[in-house]
Amino acid sequence: MTTTASAMKDKVQAVPLSGWAASIILTVAGLAAWIYQLVAGMSVTGYSQQVVWGLYIAAFFTAAAAGAGLLFLVGLSEFVPLAGLTRRKPLLMMSIASFVAAAFLILMDIGHPTQAWRLITAFRLNVPMTWDFWFLVIAGVVALVYLLSAGESSRLMGALGIVASLALVTVEGILLASNASHPMWGGLTIVGFLVGALLAGLALAMLVLPKDEALKLSNAMAWVLGISLGLVLAEVLAGAVNANLHTIGMEEEVLSGLGSPFFWFQVVAGLLLPLALLKYSSANWKVAAVASLALLGVLAEKSWILISEQAHSWVGLPHGSYFPSWVEFLAVIGACALGVLVFQLLLTLIKPETA
């Protein structure tokens, strides 16, 4: 047993019973919410004919981003020494768990899930969603193979991880940016998705790793939070100085309209507060708080990006409305709990000392 593995065995605790119980109960609650939605119809969500992508898709983008971000960081650590990222297995486990949660979230969002298999057989390569689906599958497979072959440095798997994660997040940005009908979704959205993935990946790493190692990621987290803040401001300012009436309408949706609760949550609680905590706090809970807030901030960002664009119509329809229903909140919490459950299972099945 290597020194690192030995140290890991000391630090990585077995999953406590309460951890299992909480994740199982929340997963079951989320499943129940989804079943209720399947029986009653998607009218139990907050969607309308105008706003049709909301919390589910935002959470899907966040989970996929977090999984991809982790995979990217682990892959990068094969080539560049990254302080705090000396152990790969638990991070790859969490990456896989995030991809599982993402897959479950997309299943919850589609209206006719019994037809979901057609995503596999249709294989329409000119459609961004097809690429998104297959890149999610590929990233998940790469993370799994990487996990099973980890234990010693594997530059090939690291490189594959980097490529797969970048491809997944880029395609998701393109999925939005390719819609000419939504002018605020563009090149900056793709960059924002990449930065968001890094942010979410770092946040998950801070939650997974022991505190002393997570603290070593503080500097990187501060940098990425700062870059994300700059990007958000750039996105809003770019829209504000644009003379396009439609874009100005979007701007109002972001700052004071349908997307504003999510936008201001991201700026204040998801970016500024974690930055302040990193700078001024020395509390025990700092790492967990910073990571959790950063993750919620990424979720809020995806939410306002999606909702604001749909609220405003090109053809003079009345202003759209949307706020997630309790069913959506519960189903998303359930999907996240499922991710935690998968992580706990992997942690139990693949012993840390073999890392």
Added chain:
Amino acid sequence: MRYGMVIDLQRCIGCNACTIACKQEHSTPPTVFWSKTVISETGTYPNARQVYMPLLCMHCKDSPCVNACPTGATQKLDNGIVIVDQSICIGCRACMIACPYNARNFIFEQKSYYEDKGGSTAYEQATASNHIVGTVEKCNFCVDRVTAGQEPACVLTCPADARFFGDLEDPNSQVAKLVATKGAVQLHPELGTDPSVYYLPG
């Protein structure tokens, strides 16, 4: 061949007869409107007036919905009509996101117009299978009627004769002549979708 429609906004009186004819023809459930008229106001008193904007699927030549559909449920026929095969629609709503004209409808639930009066009518029950819950649907230019040599229901019904239907690629058709000679415009041509529905300015 490319079927298209011209709507004369000067003739449109905003009566929504097209909206009702469409609902009657296709038995669309509550909250679902394949055809609708947006009524807005312009100007300030005493020079204010209402503006009527009839909307339906634009059956775009370069359809963003077709390019967004991951299963091929949204298809463009050889005659230019864009249809949805609901039997293979997964309800991802990517097409609704892609459509700049809000022409598409999601079937959220099985619902009757007569929930408080004993539930679905016999007609609603007979046509319920045409509207699969959890999928997307939209105007299909009354493809069955058109194939049988008839006009779409909204065109036939319009009491102001504001709607014209025909082959845009046939220079002798009424629609092609109106487009060529009356200054017909498309909605948001800057988006590059090349709609098959044209409007004569009001």
